[in-house]
Structure formats: C-alpha cells, structure tokens
Amino acid sequence: MNEHALHHLFEKPRIFQAPMAGAQDTRLALAVCKAGGVGGVPAGMLGLPALATTLETMRQKAKLQDWWAVNFFCHTTPSPDEAAMGQWQSALAPYYKEAGIDLAKFDGDASRVPFGHDACVLVERYVPPIVSFHFGLPHPDLLERVKLCGCLVVSTATTVAEALWLEQNGADAIIAQGNEAGGHRGSFLRPHAPPLHGSLPPEGADLPWGGPAADLYFSSDTYLSSQIGTLALVPQIVAAVDVPVIAAGGIADAAGVRAALALGASAVQVGTAYLCSKEATTSAVHRAALQSDAARHTALTRLFSGRPARGIVNRVMRELGPMSEAAPAFPLASAGMTPLRSHWEAKGSGDFSPLWAGQNVSACREATAAAITQSLAQGLR
Amino acid sequence: MNEHALHHLFEKPRIFQAPMAGAQDTRLALAVCKAGGVGGVPAGMLGLPALATTLETMRQKAKLQDWWAVNFFCHTTPSPDEAAMGQWQSALAPYYKEAGIDLAKFDGDASRVPFGHDACVLVERYVPPIVSFHFGLPHPDLLERVKLCGCLVVSTATTVAEALWLEQNGADAIIAQGNEAGGHRGSFLRPHAPPLHGSLPPEGADLPWGGPAADLYFSSDTYLSSQIGTLALVPQIVAAVDVPVIAAGGIADAAGVRAALALGASAVQVGTAYLCSKEATTSAVHRAALQSDAARHTALTRLFSGRPARGIVNRVMRELGPMSEAAPAFPLASAGMTPLRSHWEAKGSGDFSPLWAGQNVSACREATAAAITQSLAQGLR
Numbered sequence: 050m051n052e053h054a055l056h057h058l059f060e061k062p063r064i065f066q067a068p069m070a071g072a073q074d075t076r077l078a079l080a081v082c083k084a085g086g087v088g089g090v091p092a093g094m095l096g097l098p099a100l101a102t103t104l105e106t107m108r109q110k111a112k113l114q115d116w117w118a119v120n121f122f123c124h125t126t127p128s129p130d131e132a133a134m135g136q137w138q139s140a141l142a143p144y145y146k147e148a149g150i151d152l153a154k155f156d157g158d159a160s161r162v163p164f165g166h167d168a169c170v171l172v173e174r175y176v177p178p179i180v181s182f183h184f185g186l187p188h189p190d191l192l193e194r195v196k197l198c199g200c201l202v203v204s205t206a207t208t209v210a211e212a213l214w215l216e217q218n219g220a221d222a223i224i225a226q227g228n229e230a231g232g233h234r235g236s237f238l239r240p241h242a243p244p245l246h247g248s249l250p251p252e253g254a255d256l257p258w259g260g261p262a263a264d265l266y267f268s269s270d271t272y273l274s275s276q277i278g279t280l281a282l283v284p285q286i287v288a289a290v291d292v293p294v295i296a297a298g299g300i301a302d303a304a305g306v307r308a309a310l311a312l313g314a315s316a317v318q319v320g321t322a323y324l325c326s327k328e329a330t331t332s333a334v335h336r337a338a339l340q341s342d343a344a345r346h347t348a349l350t351r352l353f354s355g356r357p358a359r360g361i362v363n364r365v366m367r368e369l370g371p372m373s374e375a376a377p378a379f380p381l382a383s384a385g386m387t388p389l390r391s392h393w394e395a396k397g398s399g400d401f402s403p404l405w406a407g408q409n410v411s412a413c414r415e416a417t418a419a420a421i422t423q424s425l426a427q428g429l430r
Numbered sequence: 431m432n433e434h435a436l437h438h439l440f441e442k443p444r445i446f447q448a449p450m451a452g453a454q455d456t457r458l459a460l461a462v463c464k465a466g467g468v469g470g471v472p473a474g475m476l477g478l479p480a481l482a483t484t485l486e487t488m489r490q491k492a493k494l495q496d497w498w499a500v501n502f503f504c505h506t507t508p509s510p511d512e513a514a515m516g517q518w519q520s521a522l523a524p525y526y527k528e529a530g531i532d533l534a535k536f537d538g539d540a541s542r543v544p545f546g547h548d549a550c551v552l553v554e555r556y557v558p559p560i561v562s563f564h565f566g567l568p569h570p571d572l573l574e575r576v577k578l579c580g581c582l583v584v585s586t587a588t589t590v591a592e593a594l595w596l597e598q599n600g601a602d603a604i605i606a607q608g609n610e611a612g613g614h615r616g617s618f619l620r621p622h623a624p625p626l627h628g629s630l631p632p633e634g635a636d637l638p639w640g641g642p643a644a645d646l647y648f649s650s651d652t653y654l655s656s657q658i659g660t661l662a663l664v665p666q667i668v669a670a671v672d673v674p675v676i677a678a679g680g681i682a683d684a685a686g687v688r689a690a691l692a693l694g695a696s697a698v699q700v701g702t703a704y705l706c707s708k709e710a711t712t713s714a715v716h717r718a719a720l721q722s723d724a725a726r727h728t729a730l731t732r733l734f735s736g737r738p739a740r741g742i743v744n745r746v747m748r749e750l751g752p753m754s755e756a757a758p759a760f761p762l763a764s765a766g767m768t769p770l771r772s773h774w775e776a777k778g779s780g781d782f783s784p785l786w787a788g789q790n791v792s793a794c795r796e797a798t799a800a801a802i803t804q805s806l807a808q809g810l811r
Contacts, residue, residue, distance in 0.1 A: 209726065228609065229659040270654070270753055274729035278610040278659030280689060281680030281790035288792065299662030304693050308661060311688035345590065348655035372651055408662035411669065 051199045054178065055221050058116055058201060059293040059315045063087050064306070064425045065224075066418070067297065067320030068120035068181065069232060070094045070161075072335070072405070075106045077328040080418035082115040085426060087316075092168065093122040093161050093183070100168060104175035118179035118203065119172070121164035123187040124356075127378040129157075134385075140375035141385050144365070144401070148392045156384040157377070161354070163187070169194050179203055181224070184356075185215075185237035192219050203295070205235025208277065212286040212294075214238060224318055225286040227279025227298025231321045231407035233358040234276070234349065272357060273349060273372070280312065287313035301412035306428025317428075322412035322421055324405075329418075334399035336415075338363075344410040353386055353403035355379035364400035365389075432580045435559065436602050439497055439582060440674045440696045444468050445687070445806045446605075447799070448678065448701030449501035449562065450613060451475045451542075453716070453786070456487045458709040461799035463496040466807060468697075473549065474503040474542050474564070481549060485556035499560035499584065500553070502545035504568040505737075505760055510538075514758040515766075521756035522766050525746070525782070529773045537765035538758070542735070544568070550575050560584055562605070565737075566596075566618035573600050584676070586616025589658065593667040593675075595619060605699055606667040608660025608679025612702045612788035614739040615657070615730065653738060654730060654753070661693065668694035682793035687809025700806060703793040705786075707802055715780035717796075719744075725791040734767055734784035736760035745781035746770075 066081040068089035078088030090107060092100050104119065111117055134157040145152050164187045172180060172195055180195050181203040187195075195202060196219065205224040206212035212223050226235050277285075279298040287294050296314035300306060301322045309317045324331050324339055331339075338344060338361050349357040350371035356379040357372065365386075369375060376382040389401040406413075412421070447462040449470035459469030471488060473481050485500065492498050515538040526533050545568045553561060553576055561576050562584040568576075577583060577600065586605040587593035593604050607616050658666075660679040668675050677695035681687060682703045690698045705712050705720055712720075719725060719742050730738040731752035737760040738753065746767075750756060757763040770782040787794075793802070 227659055227661065229662040270729070270751055273651070273654040274731075274752060275727055277789045278608055278661065278680050280608065280660040280686065281610040281682075281788065284683070284685055285790060285792055299659055301662075302665070304665055305661060307692035308689035311692050312685050346656055348651070350655075370651055371655060408658045409666060411666055 051196075051201060051221075054199065054201055055293075058179070059222070062310055062314075062429050063116070063316045064422055064429070065089060065118070065295055065316055065318040066323055066422070067232075067318050068092075068118065069320055069324070069329075069405070070120075071403070072324055072331045073329045075103055075110070077323060077326060077330075077418055078107065078117055079110050080326075080328045081323075081422050082111050082117055084419040084422035086422040087179070088115070088117040089120055089181070090117070091120050093120065097167050097171065101171050104171055104177060107177065108175050116178050118181045119177045120181045120183060121168060121187070122161050122184055122380075123164045123182045124161075124184045124379055126159050126163060127381065130377065133377040134381065136375055137377050137382065137385050140369060140373070141389065144389050148389060150388045150392060154388050156387070157381055158384045159380050160383040160387075161380040164191060166191070172200065173198050176200060181205075183233060183235050186218055186220065189219075205297075206286060207234055207236045207282070208238065208275075209282075209285050209289045211236070211238050212290050216290045216292050220292060222293040222295060222315070223286065223290060224295045224297050225279070225283045225314070227282050227296070228276035229279055229299030229408040230297050231324075231347070231359045232405040233354065233356055236357070276349070279309070283309060283312040283314050299407055299409045300425075301407075301409040303425060303428030305409070306425055310428070317425075319425060321407040321410055322425070323418060325413040325415050326418045326421055327415065332394060332399075332402070334394050334397060334402055335404050338399050338404045339406055339410050339413045344406055344413070347406050347408055351376050351379075351382065353383060355382040358403065358405060359407060361399075361404035361406050363402065363404055432577075432582060432602075435580065435582055436674075439560070440603070443691055443695075443810050444497070444697045445803055445810070446470060446499070446676055446697055446699040447704055447803070448613075448699050449473075449499065450701055450705070450710075450786070451501075452784070453705055453712045454710045456484055456491070458704060458707060458711075458799055459488065459498055460491050461707075461709045462704075462803050463492050463498055465800040465803035467803040468560070469496070469498040470501055470562070471498065472501050474501065478548050478552065482552050485552055485558060488558065489556050497559050499562045500558045501562045501564060502549060502568070503542050503565055503761075504545045504563045505542075505565045507540050507544060508759040508762065511758065515762065517756055518758050518763065518766050521750060521754070522770065525770050529770060531769045531773060535769050537768070538762055539765045540761050541764040541768075542761040545572065547572070553581065554579050557581060562586075564614060564616050567599055567601065570600075586678075587667060588615055588617045588663070589619065589656075590663075590666050590670045592617070592619050593671050597671045597673050601673065603674040603676060603696070604667065604671060605676045605678050606660070606664045606695070608663050608677070609657035610660055610680030610789040611678050612705075612728070612740045613786040614735065614737055617738070657730070660690070664690060664693040664695050680788055680790045681806075682788075682790040684806060684809030686790070687806055691809070698806075702788040702791055703802055703806070704799060706794040706796050707799045708796065709799045713775060713783070715775050715778060715783055716785050719780050719785045720787055720791050720794045725787055725794070728787050728789055732757050732760075732763065734764060736763040739784065739786060740788060742780075742785035742787050744783065744785055
C-alpha cells in the first residue's frame with residue numbers, strides 16, 4: 050500500500066465526484082479537480098483506445114497535486130445463455146414492434162467489459178492516483194499490479210460484510226454506498242441471511258476473489274429489503290474497518306456532507322448533484338427528468354444492465370417491473386434495450402432510457418461543476 | 431395550535447423515544463422522561479381500560495415539565511373479506527398442522543383499533559402533552575378535539591408529499607421516517623408515480639382525510655423501491671415544510687443524532703436502540719435476535735399485520751415471502767399468526783414472531799433507558 054499517498058488523500062475530508070458511466074467524461078472530472086474536489090472518470094464502458102485517451106487527458110490536464118480516480122467494473126462476464134437472451138428478446142419484442150424496429154437488431158453483446166490485463170497495462174502506463182472498482186475487486190494478480198504502481202485502490206461496499214471483505218482483500222479505502230445512491234449498486238456478496246426464495250448459499254462460500262455470481266440478488270424482495278440506508282450503513286462500516294470510509298448515497302448539499310462526516314466518514318462521494326452540471330454529458334431527456342417531479346420516484350431496476358441500479362421510474366420499468374427476471378445477467382441486458390432507447394430519445398422521451406438518479410435530486414441544477422463542488426465543500430468546514 | 435407549547439418543545443433539540451407497541455409500556459417512557467428525553471407510550475394495541483390506566487400512570491408519574499407522547503394508529507379498519515381471510519388461513523394451514531394447532535383457532539379479528547371517539551374522550555380527560563399518530567391523521571373532527579385540549583399533534587411522513595399533507599392538515603410537527611426505521615412504516619398516501627403494476631390512481635385522489643387505502647403499497651417492488659433513506663428524506667422534508675421535523679430511522683448513537691441535526695432536523699426519534707433496555711417489555715426471543723448476527727438482515731414485511739413493517743428476517747418471512755399478498759389488509763393479518771407465534775416462542779424460537787428492528791442495531795444492549803438516553807444526548811451538544 051502507498052501509505053504516504055493514503056495519508057495525504059485522507060489528511061482532510063474531501064468531496065469525491067462519483068464516476069458516472071454514460072453521463073460524463075474527463076471534462077467533469079477535471080473541473081472538479083480544479084475546484085478542489087476529487088474527480089472521477091468512468092472507464093466501465095470505454096474500449097481500450099478511449100481508455101488510453103482518457104488517462105492521457107487526465108495525466109496532461111490535471112495538476113500533479115490533484116487527486117482523481119478512474120473507475121472500473123470488475124464483474125465476471127457471464128457465459129452465453131441462449132435461453133436467457135431468448136426470454137429477454139421476447140419480453141422486448143412488443144416494444145420493438147411498436148417502435149417499428151426490426152427484431153433482427155436485437156443484440157445480446159456485453160456492453161461493459163470488466164477490468165483485465167489490457168486495461169491494467171494502461172493503468173501501469175499512466176498511473177492514476179486512485180483506481181476505484183465497482184462490484185468487488187479484480188483478480189488478486191491484477192490488483193497486485195495496480196498496487197505496485199502506487200495507485201490507491203478504492204472499492205464499494207453496500208453491507209458491513211462487503212466492507213470487511215474489501216479491507217481483507219486489499220482496498221485502501223472503502224466507499225459505503227447507502228441505498229439512496231443513484232446508478233449501480235456496488236453489491237458483490239450475497240446477503241448474509243439465507244435467501245427468502247430460491248436456494249443459493251449465503252455469502253462468501255464460493256467467492257474466491259469476489260468475482261460475484263450474476264444472480265447475486267436472487268429475489269427482488271430479499272435484495273430490495275436488505276439494502277441499507279446511508280445513515281445506518283456508514284457508522285456500522287466505520288466501526289467495522291480500519292481503513293478510511295467514503296460515504297455515498299443521498300448526499301446532495303453541504304448539510305449532507307456535514308451529516309456524513311458526523312457519522313464518521315473520512316470523505317464523501319457525490320454523483321447525482323453533478324448530473325445536470327454544465328460539464329456532464331448527461332442527455333437532454335435525462336436532465337429534464339432529473340429536474341421534473343418524476344425524479345421524486347426512483348427505483349432499483351435491473352432492466353438496463355442486469356444488475357440493480359437506481360433510476361427514475363419510467364414506462365419500461367412500470368410495464369416490465371423494475372426487477373423483472375426477464376432481463377438477463379449483467380451486463381447482457383443493455384444491448385437489447387439500446388435500439389429502443391435511441392428510438393425514443395430521438396422523440397424526446399426517456400421511457401426506455403436508464404435515468405440514473407439517487408433519492409435526493411434537490412441539488413440538480415445547470416451550474417458549473419466548480420459551483421457545485423464549492424457548495425458541497427461548505428460542509429467540510 | 432398550542433404555539434407556546436410548540437415553542438417550548440422545540441426550543442432545543444431533543445431525543446424522542448419511539449412508541450413501540452408490543453415492546454414497552456409506561457415504564458420505558460417514564461424512564462426516558464426522567465433522563466431528559468421525550469417518552470412515548472404506544473396505544474395502538476390497548477383496549478380502553480388499559481389506555482385509561484396508561485394515561486393515568488403517565489399523568490401521575492411524569493413531572494409536569496416532562497414531555498411525553500401517546501401514540502395512536504389511525505388506519506381505516508377494512509371491511510370483512512372472507513375470501514382474503516380464507517386465503518390467509520390456507521397460507522398458514524401447513525404451519526398450524528406442523529405445530530399441532532387446531533385450525534379452528536385461526537382468527538381474523540382486528541387486533542389494532544384506530545383512534546376514535548372513546549379514545550379521544552380519554553385524551554380529553556388526561557391531556558397528554560403530545561399526541562402522535564401513525565398512518566396519517568384521524569378524522570378532522572377528532573383531530574380538532576385533540577388540538578382544542580392543547581395537545582401537540584405529531585404524525586409520520588415517509589415522503590415529501592406526505593409531509594406536505596400532514597402540515598396542511600394540522601400536524602404541529604412531523605416525524606420524517608427514513609427507510610432504515612424498524613417497525614411499521616407510517617406511509618399513508620400512495621406513491622406519487624403511477625403504480626408499477628396494477629391500476630390504482632396516484633396519491634391523493636380519493637383520500638378525503640388521510641384514512642388510507644389498505645392496499646396502499648399495491649406492489650411490493652413499487653413500494654419497497656420507493657422508500658427513502660433518512661439521509662435523503664430529512665433534508666427534503668425540512669426544505670418543504672415550515673413545521674419542526676423529527677428525524678427517525680437508523681439513528682442509534684450520538685453520531686447519528688449529530689448527523690440528523692446537521693440535516694436540519696429539530697429533534698430525533700429513536701426506537702431500536704431502546705428495544706433491549708431494562709425497562710422495555712421486549713420478549714426474550716426478540717432480545718436474543720436483536721443481539722445476534724441475524725439482526726444484520728431486516729426486511730419490510732406485511733406478514734404480521736398486513737402493512738409493511740421492518741423486522742429481522744425469520745423463517746415465516748423467508749418461506750412465505752416478506753411482502754406476500756397472501757396476508758390480508760391491515761390489521762387483519764395479526765390474529766392468524768398469534769397461535770403460531772405463541773407456540774414457537776414457548777420453544778424459544780422467533781420464527782413466527784414480529785422481530786421489529788431498524789437497520790442499525792449496533793446500540794442494542796441490556797442497559798437502562800437512562801444510560802441509552804444520556805448516550806444519545808451526547809449528540810445534542
């Protein structure tokens with residue numbers, strides 16, 4: 050572990066800007082850095098050339114003393130499953146028909162590639178100050194390489210058990226992601242208790258390095274009800290681990306920052322409040338939804354990727370059910386939805402788009418990332 | 431409104447002890463008062479003689495300057511529904527058989543009676559300083575009588591819409607109950623968004639005085655995913671209403687109290703942390719569960735009453751599903767479960783008991799209510 054860097058990063062509380070795949074690139078991260086926060090760039094949906102460009106841009110434009118993170122997914126890509134994809138195609142077929150899209154355009158490709166050797170080579174070349182992971186940690190060999198570069202390693206926990214697992218497996222700091230958070234839940238271990246339905250074993254038994262089962266949540270009642278709010282999760286994780294804890298979920302303003310620090314967090318991570326910033330690449334329909342009454346009702350849904358993620362409830366979530374088992378395992382649900390999303394977004398509708406949002410959109414406004422960061426930073430004092 | 435009393439109650443932040451039906455009586459409330467907190471006595475499961483005794487005890491033993499609340503449910507008792515009760519009996523029949531209990535003992539009585547004229551007469555006689563309601567507010571005529579006595583009226587909101595409704599309909603202060611909270615959700619308006627399944631209209635349309643539809647939640651996915659965490663809910667309610675807001679849900683220690691106050695709450699309400707106190711009447715199986723690893727996994731369930739309430743996951747929740755539609759409308763699910771609960775509790779098992787708990791049981795210990803209150807009160811300074 051890079052003890053010196055870790056000490057420096059957490060010597061005072063900071064605002065981390067959550068990496069948000071699909072809603073930003075380096076511009077937002079650099080603006081946050083410039084305003085004194087910790088910028089985050091999402092790499093989960095980038096090909097290798099784009100990843101290289103992203104890391105090069107950050108290295109060139111961020112100052113040496115700036116802190117920033119690049120974020121990777123580290124799921125296990127599921128084996129091809131024709132039956133599951135056929136079920137998903139059938140569930141979406143009526144929507145293809147309604148939109149006049151040829152069902153031959155239905156695609157089951159994996160849109161998100163987990164962190165692997167090639168991405169690791171780029172990390173070794175550009176050495177970002179922080180590498181953060183979602184859905185656990187990568188294989189120990191890869192993790193070792195990241196750490197040997199001197200990068201600090203951060204990952205996300207949604208339970209105390211996950212936080213302990215991350216600490217034991219090499220995370221230098223842990224994001225405690227409360228149920229309020231927008232976007233993908235970082236969950237990677239099965240809930241502690243026996244499943245409410247089905248017959249999967251409890252957590253840990255068969256997870257050699259955190260590459261989690263695709264069927265993690267196994268029943269929506271169990272999964273949804275076991276998600277812990279930020280105010281309850283943060284102090285329990287702080288009490289359980291020795292590494293710094295970054296609070297995330299529902300933090301939208303200086304008051305939220307103060308509350309998170311009162312709970313013992315060493316820093317906070319904020320996503321939703323940046324979604325309407327001038328530097329974000331958030332789509333027009335997404336921006337409109339975030340600033341409408343519709344944003345009062347979010348839900349965890351697996352329709353857009355296969356894993357639970359929090360977004361504003363829209364037509365497809367209402368009609369198929371947000372946690373529908375018709376969607377295949379992560380990340381295979383995305384591609385089939387893409388033609389529908391494009392069709393409807395062109396008409397100004399977000400009915401088939403992932404409208405990621407946390408449970409507190411009150412700070413969403415068309416401001417600069419600097420203004421948003423400075424406003425949040427009032428809570429650090 | 432009793433402006434003078436309201437000013438006095440909220441002139442400084444305070445610890446409210448949550449009224450917990452089935453787990454306490456006046457002893458806990460009085461001990462909390464003596465320690466400087468706001469005691470709460472649950473009346474939702476008391477007959478009129480017991481209510482009279484309770485109020486008389488509080489009047490005699492609490493000091494004149496003490497603040498305490500009596501808590502009533504104000505649901506609408508559903509019409510008899512033989513089909514629904516038959517379905518519930520069928521769902522429980524295998525458990526009756528396993529336990530050797532005659533199915534003739536299955537009972538569909540309403541175990542909880544809403545606040546009505548007779549209870550109001552007792553309120554008028556004993557004039558508790560605070561009357562709090564769960565599930566909205568009683569009929570305006572009853573509410574008017576309570577307010578004419580000079581009692582302060584408090585009720586619970588789980589959404590911003592509910593908070594606005596309560597403010598407009600006469601609540602003097604509002605409990606913002608985050609999803610982390612143990613026991614019954616106070617929800618009384620349908621979610622703002624159209625239902626994910628089914629065809630009920632959105633909130634408000636047919637709720638003349640907040641006597642809510644029994645089928646409030648109408649789909650477990652919709653209901654579960656729309657529940658908002660304390661850290662996100664409190665600041666949004668504080669921003670929306672002018673009355674004082676009492677934060678509840680996941681607050682277990684002084685750090686939690688500080689966080690809630692940072693979010694703009696005028697006071698906090700704490701329940702779970704008192705469940706293992708010496709003065710609580712919490713059963714032995716419930717106490718054991720609260721202090722075991724099982725308490726790491728709670729879920730919202732309607733199996734024990736018909737309305738969603740958070741408790742530790744146990745066998746009947748796992749096997750029937752916590753939000754099973756086999757359970758009839760509130761409060762008719764309780765009586766059928768009672769023989770099973772008694773049978774298994776006698777054997778030391780909580781498999782059929784409502785093991786109410788919030789998402790942060792870290793403070794549950796066999797201490798005096800005074801010690802717990804003083805520990806929480808550290809966060810007020």
